[in-house]
Amino acid sequence: MANNLRGKKKKKGADLYFQDRIFARKNGCFETKTTMPSYFFGFDHLWKLLKAYGENESMEFAQRWHNEFGNTFNLPFGVGRTVVRTCDPKNVQAILATKFNDFEIAVRQKPFGPLLGNGIFVSDGKAWEHSRALLRPNFVRNQISDIAVYEKHVSQLIKHIPLDGSTVDLQDLFLRMTIDSATEFLFGQSTDTLGNGKSKTGNSSFAENFSISQAKSLTRLLLGPFVVFHRDSEFVKASEESRKYVRRIVEETLEQRALQAEKGSLEGESYVFLHELAKRTQDEKMLTDQLLNILLAGRDTTAALLSITFFTMAKREDVWSKLRTEVLKLEGRQPSFEDLKSMTYLQWVMNEILRLYPIVPFNIRVANKNTVLPTGGGPCGTLPIFIRKGQEVQYSVYTMQRLxxxxxxxxxxxxxxxxxxxxxxxAYLPFNGGPRVCIGQQFALTEAGYTIVRIVQQFERLESRTPEAFKGNVGLTLSSEYGAKVALTPIQA
Incomplete structure (x- = not known):
């Protein structure tokens, strides 16, 4: 009996092999030009990459791989796990757009699931389509362009910047500001971490737990199928506490809205993301999942963009000076949404920061069927390559945006x-592309642009207090290893 089963497995394996060969030949596919040499079944590469992440050199490490082995190559990454690494815009376009339905992100579910549930960033197929349809209407222009949403929290942040020229870490302030503004926009109640001692202990704990959980999720992602062996009690606890906090707000909101509905007093309330979602579903888990997913994007992308911008400008007096010249044309007036969009140099600065330091430096997709990528094969590396069902494709946005x-x-x-x-x-994808393009990108860019302008309006000089060059700390998103330690000199009256 056992021999029969082994025989059937061998036959099935042989059949799949020949089917794959036929599919590849039919579609004009060639072998990937390069396969990285490896030892110990590719565990050496996995170990080196994890080590690079631990030393905050993963982006540069991946770029060196591509410099040595080409824009697209095969990478043995553990027993039975050979991934394709690419930084070619044609392949990335195929993965994200032209062959969108051939790839999925199921690889995220186990690493991120304990924190993000089954929200938009960890779901595929019908579940993802439902999430997208549920969330997208809430990012309409009139909400994004409401400057009052940003001014309250930017003003609070500016109060924490020393006026005597002493050093301040703006990265810490930006992270606090963005979680304050994001939680107010999403939940209707801010964590108020920049407040004057009025923040509840639970709010501060939530911000800390949320940061811990997402920082540890990246290691889980890199482990791939081996994540089932990963044990980290701190990650589990932080994820559970983060979800409890948001779930409690969801429960309170649904109860409150039910009472208001009875009294007929729902109309006329100020805009709250959760309240809008609650009009479409009262599923507590779904609401919790989606809110945590959007918070992840809304908080970290903006804080990272702001932190790296000020870290960089503090070392480039010429850039700070040109930006101030543009901002001063407002004559102290708070910028409108239209003002921000028309400020050319401001847009160039943010574009360039996002090019050099993409907030999500790399990403992963898994083929859900046999498919083809347009380039990377043959002796010149320009011919189509075969991607087998279940094969992982990793693409480096960091490397691509520096080609x-x-x-x-x-x-x-x-x-x-x-x-x-x-x-x-x-070749430039700071907010992803195709059907999964970030639905909150305009919110992030508007908040970042507004914050930059308001700080420039208050201070005339910006000095770096970090002698080192920029070094990226890659979690689920990118941040600065050295923070954004600067000194700012206020404008004299």
């Missing part, structure tokens, strides 16, 4: 002026 063929020989340099004529297409 000299798209951004010039100085592609590793910070140069906002390059955006005067630059039109990089799929």
């Amino acid at each position: 000299p063929e798209f951004f010039g020989a100085d592609s590793n340099e910070f140069k906002p002026e390059r955006w005067e004529k630059l039109r990089p297409g799929w």
Whole structure:
């Protein structure tokens, strides 16, 4: 009996092998030009990458891989696990858009599920479509362009900046500001971590637990199928506490809305993301999942963009000076949404920061069927390659957005002026692309732009207090290893 089963498995394996060969030949596929040599079944590569993450050198490490082995190559990554690594815009466009239905993100469910549940960033297929349809209407322009949403929290942040030229870590302040503004926008009640001692202990604990859980999720993602062996009690506790906090707010909101509905007093209330979602569903778990997913994007993308912008500008007096010249044209007036969109140099600065330091430096997809990527195969590495059902494709946005063929020989340099004529297409994806393009990108860019302008209006000088060059700390999103330690000199009356 056992021999029969083994025989059937061998036959099935042989059949799949020949089916794959036929599919590849039919679609004109070639072997990937390069396969990285490995030892111990590719566990050496996994160990080196995890080590690079621990030393905050993972982005540069991946770029060196591509410099040595090409824009697309095979990477043995553990027993029975060979992934395709790519930074080619044509392949990334296929994965995210033209062959969108051939790939899924199921690889995220086990690593992120304890925190994010089955929300928009960890779901596929019908579940993802439902999430997208549920969330997208809430990111309409009139909500994003409501400057009052940003001013309250930016004003609070500015109060924490020393006026005597002493050092302040703006990264810490930006993280606190963005969780305060995001929780107010999403939940209707702010964590108020920048408040004057009025923040509840539970709010502070939530911010801390949320940070711990997402920081530890990346290691779980890199482990791939081996995540089932991962044990981390701190991660489990932080995830559980984060979900309890949001679930409690959801429960309170649903109860409150039920009472208001009885009294007929729902109309005329101020905009709250959760309240709008509650009009479409009263499923407590779904609401909790979606809120945590949007909070992850809304908080970290904006805080990272702001922190890295000020870290960089503090070392570039020429950029700070040009930006101040543009901002001063407002004559102290708070910028409107239209003002922000028309400030060309401000947009160039943010574009260039997001190019050099994409908030999500790498990403992963898994093929849900046999499929093809347009380039990377053959002796020249320009022919189509076969991607087997179940195979993992990892793409490096960090490397792609520094390719000299798209951004010039100085592609590793910070140069906002390059955006005067630059039109990089799929080589520039700071907020992803295709059907999964970030639905909150305009919210993040508006909040970041507004915050930059308001700080520039208050201070005339910006000095770096970090001698080191920028070093990225990659969690689920990118941050600065050294924070954003600067000194700001207020404008004299």
